[in-house]
Amino acid sequence: MNLHIRPYTEKDIPAILAIINDNIxxxxxxxxxxxxxxxxxxxxxxxxxxxxxxxxxxxIDGELAGFGMYGEFRFRDAxxxxxEHSVYVSSECKGKGVGGQLLQSLIDLAMKxxxxxxxxxxxxxxxxxxxxxxxxxxxxxxxIKESGFKFGRWxxxxxxxxxxxx
Numbered sequence: 001m002n003l004h005i006r007p008y009t010e011k012d013i014p015a016i017l018a019i020i021n022d023n024i025x026x027x028x029x030x031x032x033x034x035x036x037x038x039x040x041x042x043x044x045x046x047x048x049x050x051x052x053x054x055x056x057x058x059x060i061d062g063e064l065a066g067f068g069m070y071g072e073f074r075f076r077d078a079x080x081x082x083x084e085h086s087v088y089v090s091s092e093c094k095g096k097g098v099g100g101q102l103l104q105s106l107i108d109l110a111m112k113x114x115x116x117x118x119x120x121x122x123x124x125x126x127x128x129x130x131x132x133x134x135x136x137x138x139x140x141x142x143x144i145k146e147s148g149f150k151f152g153r154w155x156x157x158x159x160x161x162x163x164x165x166x
Contacts, residue, residue, distance in 0.1 A: 068102035124156035
């Protein structure tokens with residue numbers, strides 16, 4: 001298995017969209033209800049790039065296996081050193097180390113950009129993702145009860161945090 005991390009390009013957007021929409025339709029990792037369009041996903045990724053936030057791709061033997069990115073946590077000046085990240089892996093590639101490579105790459109990029117704190121927001125039912133983040137030093141710092149509603153039930157949001165500078 002040859003795993004390679006690189007910046008995304010426009011040719012990657014359909015594969016990114018497929019991963020996002022699979023998660024929207026079949027999981028609580030995204031609180032969206034409707035699948036995204038190609039135009040909407042293209043605009044979201046272009047906005048990240050325009051703000052100098054990374055969008056990275058993991059490829060296994062030349063095939064897109066997952067992607068990660070980060071962006072603003074909140075929109076006030078005082079939060080400019082805090083980013084919120086996302087990592088998504090295709091269902092076929094889970095358990096192959098793709099998510100870990102993406103997350104570590106995002107941590108490294110955030111440190112190079114002078115960020116201080118990285119935040120993740122995870123559905124409380126996704127205990128696997130919480131444990132995954134803990135392996136990379138993230139700590140649970142809060143839970144917002146019943147902050148989302150999807151699939152006919154209330155969902156809790158777990159906030160995890162990694163301080164990048166020690």
